[in-house]
Amino acid sequence: MALMVPESISSSASQGEQILYRILREKLPDDFLVWYKQVVESNYIDFLIIAPNFGLLIIQVITWYPSQVNGTDINKIKLFSSPEKNQKIELNNSPSYLDIPGRRTRKRSIKINEKEDTFSLWTNPYQELIDQLLVKLQKYQILTQLHEDNQQKLAFPCNYGLLFSNITAEQAQEKNIDKLLSPSQIIYRNELFYSQSISSEELVNRLIKTFTNTFTFSPLNNEQIDTIKAVIFPEIAIKLIPASLYSVPNNIKFKNESYVFKTLDHRQECIVRSIGDGHRIIYGVAGSGKTLILLSHAKLLVTLTTEYSRIVREVSNNHPAESRMQSVEPLLVTPYFINIHEYTFTYRQQLDLTGLIGRAMSVSYLPREGLAYEQLIDRFQELYQRFRDESGFIYMVYRTSVHLGEKQ
Numbered sequence: 001m002a003l004m005v006p007e008s009i010s011s012s013a014s015q016g017e018q019i020l021y022r023i024l025r026e027k028l029p030d031d032f033l034v035w036y037k038q039v040v041e042s043n044y045i046d047f048l049i050i051a052p053n054f055g056l057l058i059i060q061v062i063t064w065y066p067s068q069v070n071g072t073d074i075n076k077i078k079l080f081s082s083p084e085k086n087q088k089i090e091l092n093n094s095p096s097y098l099d100i101p102g103r104r105t106r107k108r109s110i111k112i113n114e115k116e117d118t119f120s121l122w123t124n125p126y127q128e129l130i131d132q133l134l135v136k137l138q139k140y141q142i143l144t145q146l147h148e149d150n151q152q153k154l155a156f157p158c159n160y161g162l163l164f165s166n167i168t169a170e171q172a173q174e175k176n177i178d179k180l181l182s183p184s185q186i187i188y189r190n191e192l193f194y195s196q197s198i199s200s201e202e203l204v205n206r207l208i209k210t211f212t213n214t215f216t217f218s219p220l221n222n223e224q225i226d227t228i229k230a231v232i233f234p235e236i237a238i239k240l241i242p243a244s245l246y247s248v249p250n251n252i253k254f255k256n257e258s259y260v261f262k263t264l265d266h267r268q269e270c271i272v273r274s275i276g277d278g279h280r281i282i283y284g285v286a287g288s289g290k291t292l293i294l295l296s297h298a299k300l301l302v303t304l305t306t307e308y309s310r311i312v313r314e315v316s317n318n319h320p321a322e323s324r325m326q327s328v329e330p331l332l333v334t335p336y337f338i339n340i341h342e343y344t345f346t347y348r349q350q351l352d353l354t355g356l357i358g359r360a361m362s363v364s365y366l367p368r369e370g371l372a373y374e375q376l377i378d379r380f381q382e383l384y385q386r387f388r389d390e391s392g393f394i395y396m397v398y399r400t401s402v403h404l405g406e407k408q
Helices: 015-027 126-137 169-175 189-197 200-208 222-232 266-274 290-315 329-333 353-361 370-387
Strands: 003-005 033-040 043-051 055-062 069-073 076-080 096-100 103-107 119-123 158-164 186-188 237-242 259-263 337-351 394-407
Touching (some): 003 015, 015 033, 015 189, 033 370, 055 126, 126 222, 169 186, 186 189, 290 370, 290 394, 370 394
Parallel strands (some): 003 033, 055 158
Antiparallel strands (some): 076 119, 237 259, 337 394
8 A cells, every 4th residue: 555645635636536546545555655736846736656666757637528628739738618618608797706704805797708718728737847857856866877778867767647537538539639648648537447446566567657768777765765755845855964875776876975865754744744723742752753843844834825925926927016025224224223123923824725715815916707717716726735734724824024123
């Protein structure tokens, strides 16, 4: 049974995600690590898999229905925004409202232009993500390997695949979806449901076929896997230390000035990602990692707030209100005040999904209708699924700095 992060999946996840989560957890061997709903290089990924004899694989679950696909070109798919192919999108001419905790916000009604608003264009972002990971991972000598058959120069395969949970192979051929990637990189609905009855070995072999750049490599050891984890998920990194002869397999040349990361173990990481609101008592003997858990949780909280701010800035086209900051330099250099002291106050806000969306919609410069609004809500839902605790809450962290001085 694979080690999963998190250790359970929300009932609000799509059917395809729930089935794949269960298959990976129950069918993969014990040395497989699987992360669900995480952010990697500012991209939301559904599943990330690492194993010593396997490599690194990202699987993205695509939930479109055949009727949504209007056309396919190289690496691009034109989609109907509506699940029904010929269904028009209409808004009532009367004012409509969006429910926000504690208030009601008017949503202006507009006439939908079918040619512009009925369609959206999907461009495959995952090859670019893999390329970004390759650049980062190749900086660590213990993860590289010079081999004539290995174009990526890593000591292990690294690739991605797509799972179309609502489209069969036959339907994909009709829509030319099968032309997007190498056939082995795409899993369809019929294969997904068949996979529920296959053996562990058959599942691993099927996932290995997803790698388009295959070569013989030595199994990754614990220090190599920890370094991969730290590069992908910086919030669980503990420290960077010099590598030793035990950091690499025997057939890989070891160079001086090579480094490896120490990271939280699986159980510690699951605790960090599940800590909820309120006071918590962390038990453990001396040296068991209690402080590390709290520090990593603090980094995770900062990551959530940073991701939220990034989404808002991107969607608002870097609205000035999102980057405003008053300089305190005039106060520090003025001759009119002395004994100036800075006081910092931190506040943590508990939010469920409705509260998160309401928090965002309380500002005036974010979209409240149309495709841009729908995409914004999708991104907030992904953010919520990644950071939610077992009680269904996430926590935004705010910091206010106050400078006080005495009048001269």
